């Protein structure tokens with residue numbers, strides 16, 4: 162970390178400091194505390210007043226934290242701490258006590274900066290309303306795609322445009338795991354352990370690998386993009402725990418890579434009313450697609466808007482330092498409001514579009530079947546797809562050598578666009594066919610048009 166530099170406008174600073182309380186001193190909190198301390202001169206110049214760190218709430222005192230801060234700032238009494246701050250930075254994570262502490266901070270007139278997507282996706286509207294009632298800010302840039310400036314561009318820069326689609330990789334841990342499986346052949350468990358050690362994973366990595374973290378982020382993105390309240394329960398969620406080494410190899414054979422995608426897009430229901438579709442699931446992407454080249458814990462998000470066209474946001478999506486960068490950007494913004502008055506834009510949920518059921522969502526599929534290798538098999542399988550109105554784009558067959566000498570084969574069917582309901586019904590019927598040993602893998606195929 163570089164030495165602190167005094168800013169150019171130091172002589173014009175407000176005399177009263179803006180008091181900042183930090184809740185949580187883990188992976189992200191440690192880096193926030195470091196930046197608040199080591200960059201205080203420049204931060205003061207940008208805010209127009211000094212930022213005074215008035216306390217750091219931790220679970221246990223007495224740990225050696227290797228931080229250049231006065232040890233007397235550490236406290237286990239977060240409830241008391243939030244009552245004496247102008248700006249509260251919440252990086253504890255989880256729902257409680259984070260939620261109560263944020264509401265308590267608002268009630269005492271403090272603005273809040275949080276990285277907590279789980280809390281925002283679970284109970285965002287309560288928090289936005291409480292912030293508005295108390296005339297304070299709630300900023301959360303770090304909650305989606307770590308360091309990447311994405312939420313403020315959606316909320317402010319694109320406020321005059323009409324966003325039609327947001328498609329991206331928004332979880333660093335799962336991208337790291339899938340990337341390791343693809344490029345080194347590493348096992349799932351070992352890759353998750355590495356992501357934890359690097360500070361990318363949530364306190365409980367289940368939130369990452371089961372897709373909860375990405376789903377929370379998708380809910381936040383869809384809410385902002387479509388001016389509609391979307392909560393975690395509205396998001397169709399599938400994680401990467403079912404993605405096998407065989408799936409990764411099958412994707413490689415197709416010239417594809419498997420990624421966990423968050424997809425938020427406008428649609429239209431049977432009555433012609435506009436809807437939004439919000440989903441998180443693993444999908445095959447052609448290697449030539451820009452998202453396919455996103456490696457390690459990096460994130461990348463496409464935003465498509467009617468006038469702007471296609472925009473791409475790319476950068477570090479996890480880790481202490483990158484996330485602290487986004488937190489600090491918000492701290493400077495809300496602290497400025499404390500100095501000059503006013504608040505930033507609050508929640509915009511005027512559109513209130515209905516959320517489309519996953520069964521109606523349309524995409525392409527890659528279906529891998531273990532079948533008997535004998536005449537008529539292909540026709541029988543194709544017949545089941547046809548019966549459910551799922552049109553086939555390509556079929557590949559590979560013979561498999563078995564110990565018992567029985568003729569078996571792997572059949573790969575790639576479909577044209579079909580609804581999730583039609584594909585599910587097709588798979589169910591395929592599983593009942595005598596000539597099908599198993600439906601070995603089903604992956605959605607995305608990225609034909611981006």
Ligand SMILES: NC(=O)C1=CN([C@@H]2O[C@H](COP(=O)(O)OP(=O)(O)OC[C@H]3O[C@@H](n4cnc5c(N)ncnc54)[C@H](O)[C@@H]3O)[C@@H](O)[C@H]2O)C=CC1
Nearest residue numbers: 185186187188189218219220252253254276277479480484
């Ligand atoms: N690590 C990352 O890459 C990113 C994390 N985030 C979010 O940032 C938040 C923090 O994440 P991390 O720093 O990675 O987690 P962490 O688990 O490393 O840190 C959380 C800290 O809060 C402390 N804590 C828990 N309950 C407390 C309480 N009642 N009072 C005071 N301290 C308490 C824990 O002891 C721990 O040190 C979470 O909401 C997470 O989702 C967001 C973007 C990226």
Ligand SMILES: N[C@@H](CC=O)C(=O)O
Nearest residue numbers: 332333334362363479
């Ligand atoms: N656990 C998250 C951290 C950032 O939000 C991830 O892996 O992306």
Ligand code: NA
Nearest residue numbers: 302305307309
């Ligand atoms: Na961000």
